[in-house]
Amino acid sequence: MIRNETRILAALALAGCASTAAPPGLTTVSASPIPGAAAPVARGETQLIVRAVPAGGVGELQGAACEAVSPYFSASFTAPTRLLMPSYGADSPDITVTCTAGAASGSVVAAPTQVWSNGLGGWPAVGVSVGTGNAGGVGVGFGWYGGGYGASGGVPVVRYGEVRVPVPVAGG
Numbered sequence: 436m437i438r439n440e441t442r443i444l445a446a447l448a449l450a451g452c453a454s455t456a457a458p459p460g461l462t463t464v465s466a467s468p469i470p471g472a473a474a475p476v477a478r479g480e481t482q483l484i485v486r487a488v489p490a491g492g493v494g495e496l497q498g499a500a501c502e503a504v505s506p507y508f509s510a511s512f513t514a515p516t517r518l519l520m521p522s523y524g525a526d527s528p529d530i531t532v533t534c535t536a537g538a539a540s541g542s543v544v545a546a547p548t549q550v551w552s553n554g555l556g557g558w559p560a561v562g563v564s565v566g567t568g569n570a571g572g573v574g575v576g577f578g579w580y581g582g583g584y585g586a587s588g589g590v591p592v593v594r595y596g597e598v599r600v601p602v603p604v605a606g607g
Contacts, residue, residue, distance in 0.1 A: 466508040466520035474507035477521035483545055483595040487514040487534040490541060490601035499602060501534040503545075514600070525549065527593040534600040541602040545595050552592045 461484065468474065487499035499514045505528040508520055514534055527547040533540055 484597040
């Protein structure tokens with residue numbers, strides 16, 4: 436019985452893990468600073484995964500020409516790709532991504548989100564309690580601790596999710 440509970444605890448612990456690596460098969464492109472732009476101090480690097488998709492359709496438009504623009508940097512690339520760019524923490528800007536396939540084009544705005552990195556940072560911690568129990572025998576119990584931001588030494592970081600740029604194409 437305890438072995439099954441250990442497996443459940445291990446699964447719960449691993450469920451909170453996430454990777455920031457690029458999905459296989461994507462090229463990686465770095466953004467270039469816009470000349471003369473007064474950008475905030477960079478606090479590392481972040482990424483944006485860009486995919487072009489047919490508007491209202493299914494699948495992906497391989498080879499669509501795309502451009503990502505923010506007040507501080509820009510990049511031109513072919514979708515799908517992983518765009519690397521500076522992270523400005525809380526000052527990270529929205530990024531407008533436009534993709535073109537033939538004569539059709541579409542745009543989306545990618546907004547940054549702040550997430551907690553390193554440590555539990557709000558994830559519940561699991562504890563096991565073994566005691567003498569009551570008159571019936573040994574008692575085993577599980578407890579949840581709410582954690583809390585800052586309680587585990589983590590730091591806030593800014594990330595961009597994957598964007599799917601809808602492009603209206605014939606038959607899509």
